[in-house]
Amino acid sequence: MATTVGPAPGSAPWEAWPDCEHLTFTNPAGETVELLMLAGAQGRLMPPVVNHTMPVPAQHGSRYLASAHKERMVTVPTVFPGSITDRDELRRWSRVLDPSKGEGTLAVVAGPHAGRTIRCVYDAGLDDLAEVYPGINEGTLLFRAAWPYWTDGQESSFDIAQGESATTWFPFLPLVLGASDAFASFVIDNLGDVPAWPVVTVNGPGSQLTVENLTTAEGWTFSGDLVSGDVLTVDTRPGQKTVVLNGTNAFPRLTVGSKLWPLVPGPNRVEVAMALTDPTALVKFGWRNQWLSA
Secondary structure, eight states: OOOOOOOSSSSEEEEEOTTEEEEEETTSSEEEEEBBBBBBBBBBSSSOOEEEEEOOOTTEEEEEEEEEEEEEEEEEEEEEEEETTTTHHHHHHHHHHGGGGOOOOEEEEEEETTTTTEEEEESSSTTOOOOSSHHHHHHHEEEEESSEEEOOOOOOEEEETTTTTOOSSSSSOOOOOSSHHHEEEEEEOOOBBBBHHHHHHHSEEEEEEEEETTTTEEEEEEEEEEEETOOEEEETTTOOOEEEHHHHGGGGOOOOOOOOOOOEEEEEEEEEEEESOOTEEEEEEOOOESSSSS
């Protein structure tokens, strides 16, 4: 059975079970608690799935239709502050973990994939904590992640201006912006397990901007002109889906049939086209790889 080795009563930090990972939870206000883990974590690998099938009359079995990943519960056995000597710190944990403040971030600080994060809210654990020792306690926290994927802590991105070569984390062909139009076909390699949703930022001038993922045959077009100094941000992420021009909603300027597409796992052939541009134009892609497991 796992045991903990704690410091002198009333001191911090507390020690984690040997070889277990170190996590932090940060709430929307930026307040953080450190979770020094014990053995027995659950829900940090494959998310739950739901498989859809359809029976076929007068035939054996069913026909497979589709599968989807469901929200997940992440179970974190951890060392808690002492209920007597560190009562103020234990109360602070309650304030930081309070789910009524909204979704926070559970982050892997130390472990095989340090830096990966998942959006979640506290679900249970402090409510039934057994106050066994005055200077240290052991218990389990449960976090509910509505979006079930772990995400890279650092964004992958690149900026391209006229005549520059792309400097990226992945192999890209240069994106060249010409004097009268701008177009390029290049490859973005999504190294994650599931689709990644980019944020595309464009600095004008230009006209009739089109951004397509040729791998999935999906694309979107922003109609009309961007003048010099305009900044267009197209956020394709689930729960966001915004098109903002200079701080103002410009979603209606997407043409009929436009689709805010993701980067599928593996290589994605992307094409950008824009007319009536000049050397001050700039195009930026930013995305975070997403993973099934921490």
